[in-house]
Amino acid sequence: MAIRQLSIFLENRVGRLASVAKALGDAGINIRGLSVADTKDFGILRLIVDDVVAAENVLRSHDTVCQINDVTAVDVDNQPGGLAKVLTALNEAAVNVEYMYAIAEPKGVRPVMIFRFGDAKDAAMAALQKAGVHLYDEQDLLGK
Incomplete structure (x- = not known):
């Protein structure tokens, strides 16, 4: 996504x-x-x-x-270790994060992180899905 x-x-x-x-x-x-x-x-x-x-x-x-x-938008658990869970899944899949940043998402109580992976996008998304991380599509994130 x-x-x-x-x-x-x-x-x-x-x-x-x-x-x-x-x-x-x-x-x-x-x-x-x-x-x-x-x-x-x-x-x-x-x-x-x-x-x-x-x-x-x-x-x-x-x-x-x-x-x-x-880019890829994911939910992060709003608790200690939430971001570490996401980054660990990417690390275990040998995916490099080119950059990332958080965005305010008032619809939910969980922070949303934006990631850029470059050529490893498919591997990153598979690793995140395997780890149970919610991935957004544009309609889901932007309400289109």
């Missing part, structure tokens, strides 16, 4: 994050989760939005470099 995520490449300067948020907000697109990684000169903004194709079109129309990537 894949969730489509936008990866946006931004110059690391005042106002760039605000301009992306404003463009999406003006287009009626809701940001459901995000992560920002930066260096001195540029940053990568990763977004989970309620309409990824429309968001990509809006951003490209504002000359913003972006691409759509597949």
Whole structure:
């Protein structure tokens, strides 16, 4: 099960994050989760939005470099060791996590983690399912 995520490449300067948020907000697109990684000169903004194709079109129309990537969203037990359970299943399947971040999901009491696995996506999903970890699809996560 894949969730489509936008990866946006931004110059690391005042106002760039605000301009992306404003463009999406003006287009009626809701940001459901995000992560920002930066260096001195540029940053990568990763977004989970309620309409990824429309968001990509809006951003490209504002000359913003972006691409759509597949990521995996999973439930994590909201207790000590919850994240360790998920990561242990991936480790036992020899799956490398390229990056991960949490998103707020007010519909439930369990945190939702977003993972990017690269070429090992199928092995990762099989390992997580075997470990009893709930995987989301876009309809389940975003209510589409």
